[in-house]
Amino acid sequence: MKGAIFYSSKYGSTEQYANWIAEATGLPVFDAIEGNGDPSRYDFLVLGSPIIYFRLIIRKWLKEHWAGIAQKPVLFYSVSGALAGKKLDGWISKSLSQDIVSKMHVVNLGGRQIPGELNLFDGIMLKVAGLFNPDREAGKQESKGFDLMDKDSIEPILQWVRQISNKVEVA
Numbered sequence: 001m002k003g004a005i006f007y008s009s010k011y012g013s014t015e016q017y018a019n020w021i022a023e024a025t026g027l028p029v030f031d032a033i034e035g036n037g038d039p040s041r042y043d044f045l046v047l048g049s050p051i052i053y054f055r056l057i058i059r060k061w062l063k064e065h066w067a068g069i070a071q072k073p074v075l076f077y078s079v080s081g082a083l084a085g086k087k088l089d090g091w092i093s094k095s096l097s098q099d100i101v102s103k104m105h106v107v108n109l110g111g112r113q114i115p116g117e118l119n120l121f122d123g124i125m126l127k128v129a130g131l132f133n134p135d136r137e138a139g140k141q142e143s144k145g146f147d148l149m150d151k152d153s154i155e156p157i158l159q160w161v162r163q164i165s166n167k168v169e170v171a
């Protein structure tokens with residue numbers, strides 16, 4: 001009876017959270033897009049993805065693998081600049097079907113964006129988006145970057161893993 005972590009990450013912060021969760025729980029960790037793990041082999045799953053341009057980058061992988069995952073306990077963590085709230089919930093619902101979202105336990109974590117690390121396209125897009133965003137706080141974040149990474153924020157995920165592991169062992 002075992003669980004695993006599958007994540008997708010563009011600039012490394014979602015991967016960092018996956019590694020922190022792996023260190024604290026002992027669960028194996030896989031880069032979903034590299035495709036070197038099979039989620040259907042595990043009893044429960046922790047999945048993670050950032051929001052990039054208003055969408056979860058793991059959405060295609062998750063839809064493709066959902067048939068083999070749907071019956072298992074799944075915790076999903078999103079990583080983003082936006083804080084937990086309606087805007088973020090809306091992007092998550094638009095990335096995945098309502099059926100998928102309703103079956104997962106969702107946790108929202110703060111991400112990191114360092115302007116000097118962005119590729120040329122993303123750097124230009126975020127500068128322009130930052131200039132025109134009517135929400136000036138979000139606009140400043142977009143153009144100047146931010147670091148909301150917080151190791152302690154994985155605690156609810158660790159609690160969920162402990163609970164599920166106990167249930168699975170008892171079953």
Ligand SMILES: Cc1cc2nc3c(=O)[nH]c(=O)nc-3n(C[C@H](O)[C@H](O)[C@H](O)COP(=O)(O)O)c2cc1C
Binds near residue numbers: 015
């Ligand atoms: C190109 C790009 C687009 C982004 N779009 C959004 C967005 O639409 N909404 C949001 O809240 N954060 C957005 N972010 C912030 C990311 O979610 C944040 O930087 C996250 O930590 C990136 O995860 P990663 O390091 O695992 O790739 C964006 C970041 C980048 C680089």
